[in-house]
Amino acid sequence: MMSLVYKDFMNLKVQAKLYLLIIAVWTVVAGIERNSSFLGGVLSIFSILIAITSCAYDERAGWDKYALTMPIGKRELVLSKYVVSFLILGAGMLVFIGLNVYLQTEPTEFLGQIGIFVALGILVADIVLPIIFRFGTEKGRTFLMLIFLVPAVLGLVMGEMEIPVNVTLSEMELCAFMLGVAILLLPLSVWMSFRMYGRRDMRTNGSKNINN
Amino acid sequence: MKNALEIKNLTKSYSDFRLDHVNMELPTGCIMGLIGENGAGKSTTIRLILDLVKADSGEIRVLGEHLTTESRALKEQIGVVMDECNFPECLKLREIGKMMQGCYRTWNAARFEELKRQFSLPEGKCVKDFSRGMKMKLSIAVALSHDSKLLILDEATSGLDPIVRDEILDIFLDFIQDESHSIFISSHILSDLEKICDYITFLHEGRVVFSEEKTELLEKYVIVRCSEQELSCLEPSAVIGMRRSSFGAEALVLRNRVPERYVKDPATIEDIMLYHVKHGGKRL
Numbered sequence: 001m002m003s004l005v006y007k008d009f010m011n012l013k014v015q016a017k018l019y020l021l022i023i024a025v026w027t028v029v030a031g032i033e034r035n036s037s038f039l040g041g042v043l044s045i046f047s048i049l050i051a052i053t054s055c056a057y058d059e060r061a062g063w064d065k066y067a068l069t070m071p072i073g074k075r076e077l078v079l080s081k082y083v084v085s086f087l088i089l090g091a092g093m094l095v096f097i098g099l100n101v102y103l104q105t106e107p108t109e110f111l112g113q114i115g116i117f118v119a120l121g122i123l124v125a126d127i128v129l130p131i132i133f134r135f136g137t138e139k140g141r142t143f144l145m146l147i148f149l150v151p152a153v154l155g156l157v158m159g160e161m162e163i164p165v166n167v168t169l170s171e172m173e174l175c176a177f178m179l180g181v182a183i184l185l186l187p188l189s190v191w192m193s194f195r196m197y198g199r200r201d202m203r204t205n206g207s208k209n210i211n212n
Numbered sequence: 213m214k215n216a217l218e219i220k221n222l223t224k225s226y227s228d229f230r231l232d233h234v235n236m237e238l239p240t241g242c243i244m245g246l247i248g249e250n251g252a253g254k255s256t257t258i259r260l261i262l263d264l265v266k267a268d269s270g271e272i273r274v275l276g277e278h279l280t281t282e283s284r285a286l287k288e289q290i291g292v293v294m295d296e297c298n299f300p301e302c303l304k305l306r307e308i309g310k311m312m313q314g315c316y317r318t319w320n321a322a323r324f325e326e327l328k329r330q331f332s333l334p335e336g337k338c339v340k341d342f343s344r345g346m347k348m349k350l351s352i353a354v355a356l357s358h359d360s361k362l363l364i365l366d367e368a369t370s371g372l373d374p375i376v377r378d379e380i381l382d383i384f385l386d387f388i389q390d391e392s393h394s395i396f397i398s399s400h401i402l403s404d405l406e407k408i409c410d411y412i413t414f415l416h417e418g419r420v421v422f423s424e425e426k427t428e429l430l431e432k433y434v435i436v437r438c439s440e441q442e443l444s445c446l447e448p449s450a451v452i453g454m455r456r457s458s459f460g461a462e463a464l465v466l467r468n469r470v471p472e473r474y475v476k477d478p479a480t481i482e483d484i485m486l487y488h489v490k491h492g493g494k495r496l
Contacts, residue, residue: 003314010307011300014338057300066298069262069364070315071284 004072004080005087008054015053019046023092027099036099040113043092044121048128051085052144056137064200078193081129089121115175122182126189134196215273216240216362216394217261222270224260229418231256234270236413236423241391243384245405245426246398247485248415254398255295257415258366261396262292275362288318291355295367297347301340305333308354318359327353345376352380356387363387365397369404377401381408402482414485421488426481433484434467434476446470453487463487 023043030039058064067077093114100110127147132140217238224231231253238244246254259265261272263280272279277286299308305328313319328335331349334342342350348368355363363384369377385408387393399405405412406426413423422429433452436443439460443451450469454461464479464487479487 003311006314007300007303007307007311010304010311011302014302057302061300062294062296062298063300065264066292066294068264068281069287069290069292071287071317072315073282073284 001076001080001083004067004076005083008080008084011057012050012054015050019050023095027095030099031103034103036096036103036105036110037113039099040093040096040117041120043096044089044117045124046092047085047089047121048124048144050088051081051125052128052132052137052140054084055081055132055140059137074197075194078129078133078197079190081132082125082190082193085125085129086122089118089125092121093118112171112175115179116171119175119178119182122186123178126182126185130189130192130196133193133200214239216242216275217244217396218271218273219257219261220271222257222260222272223268224256224265225268229253229256231260231418234415234418234420236420238394238396238411240394241388242410243388243395243397243408244411244413245402245409245481246396246413246415247400247402247405247481248398249489250400251417252415253418254415255366256418258364258396258398261364262290288316288359289361291358291360291363293348293351293355293363293365293368295370297339297342297351299339299350302338304338305335305350308339308350312354312357316358320357320359324353324357327356345372348372348380349376352383356383360387361392361394363393363395363397365395365399367398367400369399369401377404384408402480402485406481412481414488416489429481429484430478432467433464433479434470435462435479435483436465436470436474436476437462438474442474446474452484453490 023046026039026042030036064077068074096114096117097110100107124144124147128140128144131143135143215237217236219234219236222231222234229251234253234257236244246257248254256265260267261274261279263283275286275289277283279286279290303311309321309324312324313321331346331353333346333350333353339347339350352368369380372380381404384395384397388395395408397405397409409426411424412426412429414421424432436446437460440456443454443461443463446463446465447469450466452464452466454463464483467476470476
């Protein structure tokens, strides 16, 4: 499986320059603003975006169909995308820690945030990757937008209707709750991805035509 | 092992297409060409062999075993070249070699280096910058750089110029020098298959029209050029297909059913396929 992860990182290296530039800009902005929260959110979402990009590259090349003719199983193909996503998430969090160290923020102040951003990254991967494995990257991106849209709309509606939310959580409690949910959902997500991938149509490189 | 590939009563139905009770046998040490028009079922057959799609019924044995996507040991012995180069586009040769080293236990890095040099593959370029010929050579180099005993090639030579095709055919002939090696190749370029194949299987509308030794096929059929009247004197069952021209008629007929006095020309595989399908061919 590590050879698949290696393949993804090597294939993404051209795009990596652009990603690094975007992260650098956000890091500088966060440094000037002396507020790293938004950067943390950006970095956690980046992890899944990059994993989706690697899936899109694979789809375009018809890689999965070819890879399955090699001594590689479907499970490895699926798991490698989770690994790619989590490795990028980990690297992103190192940037986040680095910035906070530079800003001389007390560790107690940003540790909870790290947990929340890690949980966010894992949660989004938990939801998006099974969808990608079932429907492909185009629809997967649409679902990703919906994932962000639904809580926003829900919050807006609840605000408009003046529905009281009587839940107050400290940062550490929120971190523990989110991490718990993300980690509990992970095996379910992986299982769903295996099932979804198993149903995938390997007839073509992407179009639904039978190319004889 | 007697047969490198055995297919028995293979059936697969889609809403708009049906592969219908396909049977064929590729003896070990031989090359089989799979021919047929677009949509005949060649790529579907190959995907079924590779377990990329599931058959509705029938049996496939590859190197004596049932192949699934999880048959790792068996897949070490199968080299596959698809109609497209399926490596992600930003990879370079060095990276592909390193990745393959991790994928195949039997990966032979020295052999890959040798083939890279033989094919003059550019080291510093990304796959997306390769020409089609280069991409196909890369796929073939990868297929030959592990313990492949059976090569499965889906339109591997289509879209290539005659010089590159000839080079690739030589590589296949070199591969087959080892008697434990076999090749199953689908192609539209019948002249290529005629050069290298020992067996030809012809698929038409999802059904096998024939699956026979090439020499027997070429021996079995001849082209007869004569007047329509002379043609009508032949037994109808001896005529596979015919076409009229301003000079009379031309027909593909069974050699042993044509009297000596008729002018007979050798038939090519292309003639045999075209007369079976296009020029009033009878469905077998």
